[in-house]
Every structure is written in structure tokens, then in C-alpha cells.
Amino acid sequence: MQKTYRAGIILFACIVAAVSLLAVDAGYIDPEKPVPVPPSPQRSGDAVKGFSYLTTGDYVKSGIPYDLFVLGKGKTPVNHLNRTGMNATVSHEFTVIQATNGENLVAPNCLQCHAQVFNDSLVMGLGNSFIDFSGGQVLNSKNVNMLANMLKSSAPAKYEAAKNFITVTGTVGPYLKTAVRGVNAADRLAAVLVAHRDPVTLRWTDSAAMRIPDDVIPTDVPAWWLLKKKNAMFYTGFGRGDFGRFLMASNLLTVTDSSEAAGVDKKISDVLAYLYSLEPPAYPKPVDKQLAEKGKEVFMESCKKCHGTYGEDEQYPNLLVPAKIIKTDSALYSSNYQQPQFISWFNNSWFGMGDHPAKLVPFSGYIAPPLDGIWCTSPYLHNGSVPTLEALLNSSERPKYWSRSYQQNDYNYEEVGWNYTRHEMAGGSTVYNTTLKGYGNYGHTFGDKLSAADRKAVIEYLKTL
Secondary structure (H helix, E strand, O other): OHHHHHHHHHOOOOOOOOOOOOOOOOOOOOOOOOEEOOOOOOOOOOHHHHHHHHHHOOOOOOOEEHHHHHHHHOOOOOOOOOOOHHHHHOOOOEEEEEOOOOOEEEEEOOHHHHEEEEOOEEEEOOOOOOOOOOOOOOOOHHHHHHHHHHHHHHOHHHHHHHHHHHHHHHHHHHHOOOOOOOOEOHHHHHHHHHHOEOOOOOOEOOOOOOOOOOOOOOEOOOOHHHHHHOOOEOOOOOEEEOHHHHHHHHHHHOOOOHHHHHHHHHHHHHHHHHHHHOOOOOOOOOOOHHHHHHHHHHHHHHOHHHHOEOOOOOEOOOEEEEHHHHOOOOHHHHHHHHOHHHHHHHHOOHHHOOOOOEEEOOOOEEEOOOOOOHHHOOOEOOOOOEOEHHHHOOHHHOOOEEEOOOOOOOEEOOOOEEOOEEOOOOEOEOOEEOOOOOOOOOOOOHHHHOOHHHHHHHHHHHOOO
């Protein structure tokens, strides 16, 4: 039973980032020039209400019965969010909600992917690089059936309340398995969910209506505090239009129909307002100010064109960098073109309708992200394949096979990133294997042309952002 509820809940992880479906390119794009992304109108909201809805709201409307959850997992010893009532007894990644029949359920929330304990504190909006889709938390049919049969016979009211969650997670679970811990199976999860949902009504069907891709393409999770600068969502920059529609993608896990989705949609602008209010944590160690000033000069000469400027006159260019320039692992953006059925699904779905629609516009390359708080967002690149900033700026230092402890205090403040161990060969899900499809650590070699002294200075400057 313990494996069952843990597995079901982790499947939610990062569904928000998971709406990595696709759309049709419009017009010719020069493959050797960065492409600016134009802004889209966004709804305004109340940040205070947004935080409350994010951490206590019922945007996921089914889950595991509360008493079974506590029996298996126990009550949380740390209340990072200072929540009250039953929510004070569960970890920040979960929310206690009440089903229509009065049963209390524990549902996963967005913090499964978008918060992480770092230096003993919960950092809201930091992508969760500890999450584990590598096998142990993936549901299988045997576990799902065991839970369902137990509830049907002993607690029919609880079964009725948890039915949607059990049904959906039992279906998507077998599809999710990454080669290593710490990366996200968001795109794969989105593909499975929408394959089983009608694009207009959003109703669930037990049989997939579309072919589900074979590959599980790994992604890292971008920091939420960057969103206020961005004109497009996701590393591929293909999430356009209303950001709220993408944020509420978590609702796809258990939504009954589009009328229920519309209720969530009315509150999601408050969540966006809260995300816009987030600021990155400050670097906690001393910074060599003189070296940082030198690093800023190098940065302005070598990096600002794509990543923008910081300080009083901040400017972020919102540039999509073509594959021919960035040269990083192509699997993520390529997958956006290889599954046309999902292009059609999203852009003709409920999410693309109404007075604030969203759309997907794929591109052969990746967006150059803002760098605010980059010091704490290791591992780097869109697939989390590079453990430190030192290695990001010097490609010869990137390990082919590497592992880390997944301890929240095991951080290297000099090279800036997780302490890691190099390995001679691959070794199961604890060793990151950069030779696998989608896990490559090549590309973004712009820092190679810098001297060792200049790289050191740039890293010192990046600590200040």
C-alpha cells in the first residue's frame, strides 16, 4: 500500500511543466539567428489569494484517502508553509482536500515540482531536482488494483472519492520511467494524459485516442521567479498566449470535464500574480566584489546578447536560440515536431479557446533564460545534465557519468552547483548517463573561449544575480 500512494502522488509531478505539446510554425525562420518572442497579454490577479490557492486549493480534486496516507507516510515533522488544520500534518507537496461526499483526501499540488528544500528552508519556485521518476515511485497495475479492491470492499465511500485519482494514475503510471533520478518526465506525462482526454470536454476515456510516444524525454524544471520576465513558457519557449492556461495543467490529472476546469481557470490568475511576486534567494556566502565587477564586464561582452542585463536597467531579450547555434541535446525540441497529434490536440482544445487562449508554437532550439538566482538552480541545461556552473562554462569539465547525494545541503559554493562524483561508466538510476537520448551534456560551449580567470570572474558575478 505504501508504494501505491507514493507512486500515485509522484505521478503528478510537474504536470504544469508537462503541457509540452506542439503547434505549427508560421513563416520562415533563419536557422542562424536568434528569434525574439513577442509578449502576450496576461491576466492580473491577487498574489495573496494566489498563494492560498496554490498551497491549499483543490485544483487537483481527487487523491489518496487521508487516513491511509497518514498511516503509510506518517505526519510531516516540518510545516514549511505554516498551514493549519489537516494541511499542517502533510508535507508541502500535498494538500488535504474534501471530496464532494465529504471524504478527506490528500492530493498532490504544484510544489511537487516547483519547490525544494535547500539549506534547510523551503524555496518556493525552485525546480525540484530531487524528484524520482526512475522506477520506485511509478505505479503498476498490481498496486493500483490492490488499492482499488481494498477500498471497494472495506471503504466504498473512500473509494468513490479517490476513484478518479486511482483510475488516472493507474493508467499513466506504467508509462513513466526516467533513466536517472532528478529529471522530470513532464512531457511524457502530458502526452499520456491528453491521449486519454477529449480536447473540448476534457472528459477521460479509458482507451488512448492517440499514439503515445515511445521515448521519455527528460527535462529540468525552470525556476518560477523567472516567469515575470518571459514572453513564453518552457525551455523550448513554445508556450504562448495566456500563461494561466498552462499553469492549470495540473487540473488534467483529475478534472471531470471542462466546466470543472473553468472553475479552476477563474482562480488561476491569482496564482500567476503570486508567481510574478517571487524573487530568487540571495547567494548566502561572501562575494568578492572586485572579482564580480570584472565578471560583469566579461558578461556584458560575451553573454548579455542572449541572457540580458541585470540591475537598475534590466533588460531581457526573450530570444529563442536556434539549434545550429546552441547545439545542445536536440531530443526535447525535436519531440515537439515528431508528435503532430498533440499539436492538434492542444491548439484545438479547451485550453486554446475562450477570451484568454493559450497556444503552442514549436521551435528548433531553446530559449536563452533569464539568469536571476542561477546560483541555486543546479543542475544546468534544459535536461539537468551539467552539475555546476564551472562545468557549464567549460565544456571540457563536464562529466560523462556522474552522481550526487541528493542531500539538500551538499552544495558547492565555489564551482556553484551540487557536489558530484565522476564515474567511469553508467550505473543504474543513481548515475547520470549523458550518452543516452535526451540526456546529452553537449552544446552551449560559449564559455570555452574565455580564459580560466574570466570564467572565474563571470561565476562570481553570477552569484550576485
